[in-house]
Amino acid sequence: MTTTANRPTETTDPTTRVTPTSPAGAPAPAEPTQPVRRKPVLAAAGGPSVRPPAAAHLSDEDVERLGAELDAIRDRVMASRGAKDAAYIRRVIKIQRTLELAGRATLLFSRKRAAFVAGTAMLSVAKILENMEIGHNVLHGQWDWMRDPDIHSTTWEWDFVSPARTWKHTHNDLHHTWTNVVGKDKDVGYELLRMDESQPWTPKALGNPLYNLVLAPFFEWGIALYDLELPAWQAGEKSTEDLKRDLLDTGRKALKQFSKDYAATPGAAALFGSGKQAFWGTFTANAIRNLWAHSVIFCGHFPDGVDTFTEEMIEGETRGDWYIRQMLGSGNISGSRLMHLMTGNLSHQIEHHLFPDLPSNHYAEVAVEVREICERYGLPYTTGPLPRQVFQAWAKVCRLALPPRAERLPKGSVNQAPPTVRRSSPLPMVAHGG
Amino acid sequence: MPPFRALRRAASVLTTPLAPEDFLGLVNPLASTRQLRGIVTKVVPETADSATIHFRPGKGWNPHEAGQWARIGVEIDGVRQWRSYSLSAPAGADPAITVTAIGHVSTALVRRTKPGDVLFLDVPQGDFVLPQHPRPLLMLTAGSGLTPVMSMIRTLVPRRPDADVVLIHSARTRADALFHDELLELSDQFPGLTVTHWFTREQEGRRLDLTDFGDLETLCPDWRERASYACGPADFLDEATALWEATDASPEGSLTIERFARALLAGTGGEGGLVTFEKSDKEIEVDGDTPLLEAGEQCGVVMPSGCRMGICRSCLTPLVAGRVRDLRTGEVHGDEGELIQTCINAAAGPVHLDI
Incomplete structure (x- = not known):
């Protein structure tokens, strides 16, 4: 294709350039510092030695067909992205920034009770939108296709203590690749809570409800700490150099976040005699946002009916198997469009896990098809209203604080390893098309 | 401006992780920390397939030299597309690009751009510029290759009474010829400019032949003494280059060319x-x-x-x-x-x- 583009003439044909270090075509020896490849790509055919119980009835061919159907959905929606979607994310960003500005401006006068309430409410909503529908999804690269450097996973930084870079690693890479594989996906309990029967019980687990109660309103600080991957460093899987870099970045980000919310903006409000109120208003907004994010995120993988997996179930996984694991390992939240927006469309957790880089405004339409596929292949599709899902997640937190029954035997009984209990029984909370 | 920078820094304490400009962007579309933008001020149709798009650039733009080009980003179906275009406005004036509708990006620019639209910009660059010292010039252009040369002519001719410029422009028909009337007016008004239009598809028309000296000798007998500039399609430039190489041109008789080029490497499929x-x-x-x-x-x-x-x-x-x-x-x-x-x-x- 020719265009009217005029370019200078000095550009020589790059194919003719001689590369000094390695003769053309001959690969240079791999450097010893090359990181060990963590895993092979998905198997092209076949299946894992053990399929998850909920998918055990499917043959390799079934799984392949299911994978192809989901691929087709993805391809179709990806190809349909266009100006309307670009306008959507820009509109959400505009609304969010306007709300944040209005909220913080109102808090300048929060000495008045009405201003305190209105300002805190606006800032809470702004922070929720910023984290959920904008930050999380932009950092997933859902909007990278627009090639707008202002709305791009490589440049975005969010209103969250954890820096985008460290979060993208633990979330996009580790969590989304190893979804609910116990021992691999550290999001199963965030190395803090006992969230699966197969995680060994220790007395530390007794604190489950208490930890979660503290974690909820300070969720962003918990995630920032979690993203440092201290246990991985202790185990020698993460280098000290990497840890130092992450510590520095996180410290810097935390300081900026803290001074904005608790020094600079209340300081500005102090000029209007509202310093103290603005401080507490911002604190409340952060707490509300954290509580909301915590609730929504806990609904994603912890309610009843959501499965976890063993490492042997992912050995030999094909693309179809990977899709199945994402569907069995995630739970949706039912609700209104506003509800979906405020959860950043993580209410469509199943669809998000199938297609993490699909623009969030398309999950609702995709959900209809995914649900139909699940029905057709006899796979559970977990969904429910927010209060029920939150309740179930909390019930699990409390239930797993206690040791499995087998360990609660009277003293002196034979000390044998407890059977690993996996819930493969019919799932009462699973909605089958209803 | 240190006070501005200090103010911006202070404000960013309140806006982190965003920059103050991100909030200013709510009201001023040119405000951005990362991206240079311009607002389209005027779109002037030139021929049936081309238009000149005038724009007001935001902070960070450098004034262009006559003959330079800039990368222009435009959003098509939600996706940012970048292409390079020569600036056709004279040096010192607000920038403008003249685009011919070939290819989907250029077509979208010609057909859909309207005043108030935002263009994404990169600063002007390129060495296809006027010589440092006054010299007689020969401009050889074909099709939209006239664009950078137009900027040179508009810059030089009205301002320099001693200018001596010969332009030979090849176009398919008179209706396809960019800036046709303006060039005739300029050459009427300023004796320093001589314009020859060469129409390849009008009656008796044929290609401007640069494989030997014939056409050139007829149109511009003293071409060897002039500093020459050529801009047009690849084969046009290849011929011109070969012709000048085959000539013992005087030291003054150099040829500067500007190539049309897109994707430097063309891939054809999944062949590695x-x-x-x-x-x-x-x-x-x-x-x-x-x-x-x-x-x-x-x-x-x-x-x-x-x-x-x-x-x-x-x-x-x-x-x-x-x-x-x-x-x-x-x-x-x-x-x-x-x-x-x-x-x-x-x-x-x-x-x-x-x-």
Whole structure:
């Protein structure tokens, strides 16, 4: 294709350039510092030695067909992205920034009770939108296709203590690749809570409800700490150099976040005699946002009916198997469009896990098809209203604080390893098309 | 402006992780920390297939020299597309590009741009500019190759009474000729400008023949003494270059050319190719099924990577040139500067990566 583009003439044909270090075509020896490849790509055919119980009835061919159907959905929606979607994310960003500005401006006068309430409410909503529908999804690269450097996973930084870079690693890479594989996906309990029967019980687990109660309103600080991957460093899987870099970045980000919310903006409000109120208003907004994010995120993988997996179930996984694991390992939240927006469309957790880089405004339409596929292949599709899902997640937190029954035997009984209990029984909370 | 910078810094304490400009952007579309933008002020149709787009650039733009080009970004179906265009406005004036509707980006620019639209910009660049000292000039242009030369003529002719410029412009028909009337007016008004229009498809029309001296001798007998500039399609420039090389032109009789060029490397399918990692200074020949990530690792480039299955985008690497094939969909894509997921894209022809 020719265009009217005029370019200078000095550009020589790059194919003719001689590369000094390695003769053309001959690969240079791999450097010893090359990181060990963590895993092979998905198997092209076949299946894992053990399929998850909920998918055990499917043959390799079934799984392949299911994978192809989901691929087709993805391809179709990806190809349909266009100006309307670009306008959507820009509109959400505009609304969010306007709300944040209005909220913080109102808090300048929060000495008045009405201003305190209105300002805190606006800032809470702004922070929720910023984290959920904008930050999380932009950092997933859902909007990278627009090639707008202002709305791009490589440049975005969010209103969250954890820096985008460290979060993208633990979330996009580790969590989304190893979804609910116990021992691999550290999001199963965030190395803090006992969230699966197969995680060994220790007395530390007794604190489950208490930890979660503290974690909820300070969720962003918990995630920032979690993203440092201290246990991985202790185990020698993460280098000290990497840890130092992450510590520095996180410290810097935390300081900026803290001074904005608790020094600079209340300081500005102090000029209007509202310093103290603005401080507490911002604190409340952060707490509300954290509580909301915590609730929504806990609904994603912890309610009843959501499965976890063993490492042997992912050995030999094909693309179809990977899709199945994402569907069995995630739970949706039912609700209104506003509800979906405020959860950043993580209410469509199943669809998000199938297609993490699909623009969030398309999950609702995709959900209809995914649900139909699940029905057709006899796979559970977990969904429910927010209060029920939150309740179930909390019930699990409390239930797993206690040791499995087998360990609660009277003293002196034979000390044998407890059977690993996996819930493969019919799932009462699973909605089958209803 | 230190006070401004200090103020901005102070304000950013309140807006972190965003910049103050991100909030200013709510009211002023030119405010951006990362992207130079311009607002379209006027769109003037030139011929049936071309238009001149005038724009007011935001802060950070450098005034252009006559003959320079700039990268212009425009959003088409929600996707930012970049192309380079010569600036047709005279030096010192607000910038303008003249675009001919060939290819989908240029077509969208010509057909859909309206005042108030936002264009994304890169600063003007290029060495196709007027000589430092006054000299007699010969301009040889074809089609939209007239654009940078128009900027030179508009800059030079009205301001320099001693200007001596001969323009030979080749176009298909009179209706296709850019700036036709304006050029005639200028040559009427200023004796320093001589304009010859060469129409290839009008009656008795034929190609301007640069394979030998014939046409040139007729149109501009003293062409050997002039500093010459040529801009047009590749074969036009190739002929001109060959002609000048074959001549013992006087020291003054140099030829400066500006090429039309797009994708430096054309990929044709999923056949693989030579992958060059520019910063690492490594290259490797790979087949069409090897992800670029593996290609890099094979020749010892420390590639960023994550999930290795196309979901986490940890491996994004900028493409410098060439085309790549998405191993999931088979789609061949790739624009200069596009960030490539190396774990699920393979080379479709020669590829250059910025790593």
